[in-house]
Amino acid sequence: MTLDLPLLARGKVREVYDAGDDRLLLVASDRISAYDHVLPTPIPDKGAVLTRLSVWWFEQLAEVLAAHGAQHHLLSADDVPAEVAGRAMLVRRLAMEPVECVARGYLSGSGTVEYRRTGAIVDVELPAGLVEGSRLPQPVFTPSTKAEVGEHDEAISFARTVELVGQERAEQLRELTLALYRRGHEVAQRAGIVLADTKFEFGTDGDVLVLADEVLTPDSSRFWPATTWSPGAVQPSYDKQYVRDWLTTSGWDRQSPPPELPEDVVAATRERYVAAYEALTGSSFA
Structure with missing residues (x-):
């Protein structure tokens, strides 16, 4: 095209x-x-x-x-x-902020890995006894760098965020990110979905902070069916975790070019994306 x-x-x-x-x-x-x-x-x-x-x-x-x-x-x-x-x-068109603004309401993914190692996610201390899928006492802000294609986002501390954007802007980003997460969690919960975590991008138009890019999609968020949420294991999800899981078991080394996805994996992934849309919006995708 x-x-x-x-x-x-x-x-x-x-x-x-x-x-x-x-x-x-x-x-x-x-x-x-x-x-x-x-x-x-x-x-x-x-x-x-x-x-x-x-x-x-x-x-x-x-x-x-x-x-x-x-x-x-x-x-x-x-x-x-x-x-x-x-x-x-x-x-x-905006002047984009140089950080990914991540909000976590549940322990999962890389957050679980770091928590098991340090009891925290970067500089955010968490209580003892949490497991994969645990709901956190309150949502937390764990920003990251913005990586180029083929590179990996790196979690950063709030202090590093302040260095990148200044104290006032960093506090604005944290406050707004968590407020948006709470609203998203509330809306998703009514649809029978757990919004485990998500990331937002922001820019500025003059002095105004502006929410940009995509928001609260299966690409940028972890969505779990509320009926199956059970801390202690990896949760069934509506997002691309299904593809990650298949890649993990495929024998791919994550260094060489990735393999083609089988037809059943493609179909099941599409089904999850469409199911998330329909459950959240209450509308048919067709």
């Missing part, structure tokens, strides 16, 4: 185009990444799920953003080129 717009960046999943007048066109592909690699097999409809779910979440989060004097970057999901209709968003 070629759009008659200047291509500014190509990430693991998205292309970013210059749409003029301080606007960008974000196009979500069906690519899927895992362990810092873009896999060779696409997941059908994944780009559309990410886009439609992000648009829906921007609406759900608008009140929280306004309460913090912030905004979101979405201008339109309709006024986009026909070639990418359904999987593209027209957004405001």
Whole structure:
């Protein structure tokens, strides 16, 4: 696919185009990444799920953003080129903050690994006795660096965040990230889904802090069915953990080019993405 717009960046999943007048066109592909690699097999409809779910979440989060004097970057999901209709968003061009803003309400993934080793996640001390899948006493802010394609995000301390963006901005990012997580958790809980953790990206438009990129999708979040949540083991999920698990058992060394995904893994992954969309929004994806 070629759009008659200047291509500014190509990430693991998205292309970013210059749409003029301080606007960008974000196009979500069906690519899927895992362990810092873009896999060779696409997941059908994944780009559309990410886009439609992000648009829906921007609406759900608008009140929280306004309460913090912030905004979101979405201008339109309709006024986009026909070639990418359904999987593209027209957004405001921003000066992006150089950190990924991660909120965790449950212990999972790399957080579990570090907790077992140190009793903390970077500089956030956690109580003893937690296990994989445990709900934390309160959500925590564990930011990370923004890695280039093929590189790995690295968790950073709050002090390092202050060095990167300044004390006032770091506190704003922490407060808003946790407020958005709490709202997301509340909405997901009503849909029978546990929002275990998620990451947000922010930019600025003048002095205004703006929520950017995608939000609360299976690519950026861990979603677990509430009915099966049981601390002490890896949880069934609606996100791409299913693909990670298959890769782990496939014998791939994470260094060589990743293998093609089998048809059943592709179909099951698509099913999880669509199920997350439908459960959260209450709407059919078809």
